[in-house]
Amino acid sequence: MKPANTYTEHLVSLSRSKLLRAISDRGCPQGRTIRIGETQLLNFASNDYLGLAANAVVIDAASRAMLEFGLGAGASRLLSGGCTLHGELERRVAAFKGSAAALVFNSGYTANVSAIPALATNKGAIFSDELNHASIVDGCRLSGAERFVYRHGSLSHLAELLQASHKTLKLVVTESVFSMDGDIVDIRGIHKLCKTHNALLYIDDAHATGVLAGGRGSPAHFNIQPDENVIQMGTFSKALGSMGGFVAASETIIEYLVNRARGLMYSTALPAPIIAASLAAINHIETNPEVVVTLHANIGNCKRLLLLRGIHVPDAPTAIVPIYVETVAEAMRISEHLLTRGIYAPAIRPPTVKQPRIRISLSTLHSDEDIERLSASLSEAIGCQ
Ligand SMILES: Cc1ncc(COP(=O)(O)O)c(C=O)c1O
Structure with a gap:
């Protein structure tokens, strides 16, 4: 077998199990919103927690x-x-x-x-x-x-x-x-x-x-x-x-x-x-210590809204909010649903983690409306109230 076939087979197998990854490059700076292709999305995927990546x-x-x-x-x-x-x-x-x-x-x-x-x-x-x-x-x-x-x-x-x-x-x-x-x-x-x-x-x-x-x-x-x-x-x-x-x-x-x-x-x-x-x-x-204070206000607000909608979230005061699901297919479905609502929060799958999840990361730059929109779209996708 040609070496290239080994890799092709591997890619086909990843694709069948919904584990194939692809790069999605931005057409703009990292920030509250990002543009991928022609689409402007609310960004809940970046680790730029304090919004400093594009700070003047x-x-x-x-x-x-x-x-x-x-x-x-x-x-x-x-x-x-x-x-x-x-x-x-x-x-x-x-x-x-x-x-x-x-x-x-x-x-x-x-x-x-x-x-x-x-x-x-x-x-x-x-x-x-x-x-x-x-x-x-x-x-x-x-x-x-x-x-x-x-x-x-x-x-x-x-x-x-x-x-x-x-x-x-x-x-x-x-x-x-x-x-x-x-x-x-x-x-x-x-x-x-x-x-x-x-x-x-x-x-x-x-x-x-x-x-x-x-x-x-x-x-x-x-x-x-x-x-x-x-x-x-x-x-x-x-x-x-x-x-x-x-x-x-x-x-x-x-x-x-x-x-x-x-x-x-x-x-x-x-x-x-x-x-x-x-x-x-x-x-x-x-x-400007208030940038960290604002981040924590957003973390508290997001967790409160998700809990109110019946979505379980861990209570640690950190900017990472995992929404655990049972299967890779379910994680992909939720992430794709969020995309239709203009929200970027990708599914995290094996081998990065054992249990699939949506990983939400919060930023100082998010507004109350952004967080409300995230929680409403998530509960719609998960089928909560
Ligand atoms: C816990 C942890 N350590 C180290 C790294 C690597 O850091 P960097 O992205 O700067 O290479 C990461 C990034 O994903 C991380 O999450």
Whole structure:
């Protein structure tokens, strides 16, 4: 059989099970509404939770940086590909996250697949939540470390596994706000367990940064002062509206990552305009705290309206609202119905998640009318009152 046939067969099989994915590119900036093809849609699919991806102040900062530093970075940070803005952003992130130091990566994905293997080494043991993001799973696989998967958010299972391990280097890895369920795990409890078992705690704060605790993320939300054993990973690509990932940790860990994180060492640095945009986004949140307050008002409003219509939603104060359904076909049907009502909220299917769902993501930019329209269209699609 020709190699190409293997792929064709695979695509046909995906299509039959309604699992075929296709790219839908926008013809406009990311925002409250987006245009796909000729259609203008109300956007409930973006992780741009604070509406900063097309914010005028952020764009202005990026434009000015482009004029000063140019576009392409030309080399890895270790070969002067970075500019002074990179260091400035790292100091800013460290202060924002309450850590001693920070390091910027080209994406959140790169941060996880670079930092986790470097930290765990092939001699350590990693303890990973069963619902962790694909980038964490890939980072764990790349590490060569012994790997243990614990039940989602289960402190008792995690404690059991930590207790049974005789490794001296233990790394517990978890998201704080889970990207597909929008729930928040008990970071305080996990932190306590890590202390008891002398383990490092690696928190993926991708969906907590810009959202929890005025934007500072999960340690601040749980009132935890990050010590030398707490590593916070996050992204600039979601609530901060830009691009890139970061790790905030002790100075020793950051210096170690500069020397061992392959995604930093062997990849060209992010362009200066992107770095300037991330800096401007953090400034914006700190000087305009009401953007986060508005997001939470929208989250509360959306959940209240959905519950009133008999649609069950988890009650965590996060911008991700999953509507679980039984089958892929049902998820696709609801998403297609929403499209007919001018609403973009795609179905999330295996292998991204086991249980199909509609994943609604909320933004500061949504109005009360937008949220009312979403809840009415959803209840119409699901067949609630
Ligand atoms: C929990 C989590 N971690 C990491 C990433 C990767 O971040 P980025 O999109 O910046 O590569 C994502 C993005 O989907 C995510 O949801």
